[in-house]
Amino acid sequence: MGFFELSRVFFILALVVSLLYLFFRLLFSCWVLPIRVYRKIKKNGFDGPIPSFPLGNITEIKISKNVKDSSFGFSGISHDIHSTVFPYFANWQKIHGKVFIYWLGTEPFLYIAEPEFLRKMSSSVLGKNWGKPTVFKRDRKPMFGSGLVMVEGDDWVRHRHVITPAFSPANLKAMTSSMVEPANLMLDEWTALISSGRSEIDVEREITTTAGEIIARTSFGLSNQKGRKVYEKLRAMQITLFNSNRYVGVPFSKWLCLKKTLEARKLGKEIDQLLLSLIVARKMTWDGSTQKDLLGLLMEGSHADGGAGKSLTTRELIDECKTFFFGGHETTALALTWTLLVLALYPQWQDQLREEIREMIGDDGEIDFTRLSSLKKMEWVMKEVLRLYSPAPNAQRQAREDIKVDDLIIPNGTNIWIDVVGMHHDPALWGDDVNEFRPERFENDSLYGGCKHKMGYLPFGFGGRMCVGRNLTMMEYKVVLTLMLRRFSFSTSPNYRHSPSTLLSLRPRHGLPLIVQLI
Numbered sequence: 056m057g058f059f060e061l062s063r064v065f066f067i068l069a070l071v072v073s074l075l076y077l078f079f080r081l082l083f084s085c086w087v088l089p090i091r092v093y094r095k096i097k098k099n100g101f102d103g104p105i106p107s108f109p110l111g112n113i114t115e116i117k118i119s120k121n122v123k124d125s126s127f128g129f130s131g132i133s134h135d136i137h138s139t140v141f142p143y144f145a146n147w148q149k150i151h152g153k154v155f156i157y158w159l160g161t162e163p164f165l166y167i168a169e170p171e172f173l174r175k176m177s178s179s180v181l182g183k184n185w186g187k188p189t190v191f192k193r194d195r196k197p198m199f200g201s202g203l204v205m206v207e208g209d210d211w212v213r214h215r216h217v218i219t220p221a222f223s224p225a226n227l228k229a230m231t232s233s234m235v236e237p238a239n240l241m242l243d244e245w246t247a248l249i250s251s252g253r254s255e256i257d258v259e260r261e262i263t264t265t266a267g268e269i270i271a272r273t274s275f276g277l278s279n280q281k282g283r284k285v286y287e288k289l290r291a292m293q294i295t296l297f298n299s300n301r302y303v304g305v306p307f308s309k310w311l312c313l314k315k316t317l318e319a320r321k322l323g324k325e326i327d328q329l330l331l332s333l334i335v336a337r338k339m340t341w342d343g344s345t346q347k348d349l350l351g352l353l354m355e356g357s358h359a360d361g362g363a364g365k366s367l368t369t370r371e372l373i374d375e376c377k378t379f380f381f382g383g384h385e386t387t388a389l390a391l392t393w394t395l396l397v398l399a400l401y402p403q404w405q406d407q408l409r410e411e412i413r414e415m416i417g418d419d420g421e422i423d424f425t426r427l428s429s430l431k432k433m434e435w436v437m438k439e440v441l442r443l444y445s446p447a448p449n450a451q452r453q454a455r456e457d458i459k460v461d462d463l464i465i466p467n468g469t470n471i472w473i474d475v476v477g478m479h480h481d482p483a484l485w486g487d488d489v490n491e492f493r494p495e496r497f498e499n500d501s502l503y504g505g506c507k508h509k510m511g512y513l514p515f516g517f518g519g520r521m522c523v524g525r526n527l528t529m530m531e532y533k534v535v536l537t538l539m540l541r542r543f544s545f546s547t548s549p550n551y552r553h554s555p556s557t558l559l560s561l562r563p564r565h566g567l568p569l570i571v572q573l574i
């Protein structure tokens with residue numbers, strides 16, 4: 056056999072071996088591994104809908120969503136939204152109870168809407184020992200990278216250690232001016248619209264844009280052109296990633312929406328470059344004084360570390376800026392948006408909040424930020440809105456060790472999906488008035504609103520991984536709502552169609568047109 060023939064045989068052999076290797080790897084990760092985890096979960100007696108290969112239960116999910124979409128228009132507004140937002144979970148709950156297994160593609164998930172089970176499960180796991188589902192990590196990499204939302208283990212401890220002090224009350228107070236200016240700009244535009252005879256405004260779109268500006272300013276400053284560019288690209292990436300029909304968990308699903316995947320990746324790289332140049336510019340002009348946005352505070356925190364191993368690298372700083380944007384902008388905007396809906400529906404609460412503002416803050420002029428904490432009724436309203444229309448409709452975990460719950464073992468590697476909307480609308484936890492808007496339920500129980508179980512109210516998640524930005528949100532909510540209610544009144548528009556739906560967060564599918572009038 057000549058040299059060329061021999062090398063051809065070798066080449067073909069190498070190709071066959073590589074293809075076989077790839078095939079078996081794929082079979083192992085898409086089939087053998089998930090089945091192994093599934094069998095272990097199943098051993099505990101958990102039931103669930105029957106999956107098919109390779110979509111799992113995605114077909115049922117999509118069908119039930121479509122049925123709901125076509126049948127649910129505006130015909131009176133009900134806050135009983137679980138079966139609208141998650142019709143498949145509502146159906147499966149009736150058959151399989153509040154803890155069961157379902158499949159996204161080839162990934163089994165343990166569904167939980169049972170607070171006592173959740174308490175037992177989480178009480179034995181430290182924050183740093185929880186994982187986030189690998190399948191979501193991959194999917195959301197361009198958004199969060201290795202930022203706090205996704206990072207695990209000792210890295211999570213290090214990130215949380217540097218980030219938590221940035222959200223201290225003193226630092227948050229220094230950020231309030233970054234909130235007032237964009238909010239006032241939006242409200243001035245509303246005034247101009249109303250004066251020109253247009254009183255119907257899609258407040259969801261407006262508030263989302265403004266909250267984006269606020270979070271960009273509080274995260275990395277938006278006073279210059281570069282900051283604005285980062286903001287615009289971040290928005291574009293979010294729309295690219297989440298407005299497409301995706302098949303998370305299905306092998307090769309990225310190839311099905313290749314254009315979107317590539318677009319998001321390209322935007323991700325551009326954003327990284329822009330943020331990198333922002334950070335480098337700050338490092339070069341560093342004079343020891345801190346710019347009081349989150350990036351400045353994190354850089355200061357890293358500086359103060361003096362090499363003690365608790366600082367963040369430049370790559371990690373970039374990912375945290377993106378994380379704050381994606382974790383903090385739409386969620387806060389939606390809390391405000393849903394609030395305007397309920398205030399338009401219950402004008403007596405609008406009056407009560409306006410009265411409280413008048414008493415505690417004053418009718419006009421600058422807001423005394425130290426007095427925001429005295430807006431108690433506003434706090435009840437926020438908490439009730441976060442209960443009925445939780446912007447983060449679920450929380451996710453992945454077991455990184457076997458977890459014992461009574462006699463059951465949740466095996467290492469199990470994906471976990473906690474249905475927050477399900478628990479927030481469960482009459483067994485809240486009583487017969489579960490679907491009524493009753494902010495006063497938080498008057499005597501400001502943390503849990505009278506919920507029968509402390510793990511039944513989870514707007515900001517739970518345990519060590521609870522939302523790090525919740526106080527920033529509370530402050531932004533109070534500042535923006537105060538500014539709004541001092542200038543405008545809100546009532547429902549006949550053009551509003553009540554259709555809460557999830558696109559990562561819980562949003563009104565058709566926006567929120569409201570009739571806005573000057574006071």
Ligand code: HEM
Pocket residue numbers: 203204205215378379380382383384386387390445446447449450451513514515516517518519520521522523524525527528
């Ligand atoms: C109404 C507004 C908000 C809601 C409803 C919300 C909700 C949540 C939820 C449910 C989690 C997951 C917790 C868990 O897995 O147990 C979370 C985590 C997180 N949130 Fe928020 N959030 C809000 C605002 C913000 C803001 C303003 C920021 C930052 C500027 C922020 C940054 C984060 C970060 C970094 C994490 C990850 C924490 C960790 O894993 O250690 N969030 N949030």
